[in-house]
Amino acid sequence: MSSSYLATIRLGSSHWVRNLLLSLSLLIAIGFILLFAVPYFYGRGVASEAFVDSGRLPWLLAHIGTAMVALLIGPVQIWMGLTGKALPIHKLLGGIYISAIAVSSITTYYLSITTNVGWVFGAGLAGLSTAWVISTGLAFAAIRARNFDQHKEWMIRSYVVTFGFVFFRMFVGATEAASVGELSQRLTAASWFCWSVPLLVTEAILQGRKIFSNPQR
Numbered sequence: 409m410s411s412s413y414l415a416t417i418r419l420g421s422s423h424w425v426r427n428l429l430l431s432l433s434l435l436i437a438i439g440f441i442l443l444f445a446v447p448y449f450y451g452r453g454v455a456s457e458a459f460v461d462s463g464r465l466p467w468l469l470a471h472i473g474t475a476m477v478a479l480l481i482g483p484v485q486i487w488m489g490l491t492g493k494a495l496p497i498h499k500l501l502g503g504i505y506i507s508a509i510a511v512s513s514i515t516t517y518y519l520s521i522t523t524n525v526g527w528v529f530g531a532g533l534a535g536l537s538t539a540w541v542i543s544t545g546l547a548f549a550a551i552r553a554r555n556f557d558q559h560k561e562w563m564i565r566s567y568v569v570t571f572g573f574v575f576f577r578m579f580v581g582a583t584e585a586a587s588v589g590e591l592s593q594r595l596t597a598a599s600w601f602c603w604s605v606p607l608l609v610t611e612a613i614l615q616g617r618k619i620f621s622n623p624q625r
């Protein structure tokens with residue numbers, strides 16, 4: 409088999425995997441928003457009472473309203489960026505994505521500091537906020553410097569972090585189903601695992617692809 413034939417298969421299959429992953433992310437994001445985020449706007453969120461009692465509901469609604477914009481735009485944005493399609497729309501959506509995260513991250517720092525779940529939980533979510541600001545900020549800085557490769561990588565990391573709260577709910581749901589620990593322990597573990605583990609896996613894939621696609625023999 410010729411090397412160009414093998415390269416075509418590899419390229420074709422990676423496009424297939426990329427499109428599948430982005431479509432799945434968008435579907436899961438829509439499901440998460442309908443099941444866990446929208447109910448807070450009519451007082452039916454899983455922890456609505458706690459947010460009303462502590463007076464933090466306006467902050468939560470500002471957070472959810474802006475975070476769901478980023479969650480929905482992310483997969484479309486990454487697809488446009490990786491395929492080079494509809495660049496003017498890509499630029500417009502990029503501005504909306506960054507602005508949504510800028511506003512939402514301010515609210516998440518406030519919610520992390522004032523949480524009633526405990527300081528280790530708050531610190532985990534403040535870590536998630538910091539990873540959000542750094543990854544999105546570097547994606548923006550890279551495109552301003554016309555460094556396209558770094559921009560692509562940091563946008564992927566930024567969206568993995570945006571997806572962090574979806575991983576958070578999955579982790580809490582899975583540990584609850586397996587009856588692992590108490591609720592506060594499950595929430596606290598989730599606040600750290602939901603972003604550190606996905607970022608580690610993403611890094612292994614991003615760097616691993618470079619190692620295996622360009623072996624130095």
Ligand code: HEM
Nearest residue numbers: 444445475476479516519520523533536537569570572573
């Ligand atoms: C990626 C960065 C994010 C950070 C740092 C973050 C942080 C937080 C914090 C600190 C809380 C309050 C927790 C508490 O005190 O109980 C919270 C709650 C919440 N966030 Fe986020 N969040 C992020 C992304 C998102 C996204 C993308 C969504 C999707 C719309 C979202 C939806 C929610 C919901 C629905 C709640 C209410 C609590 C629950 O139902 O579990 N968050 N978030």
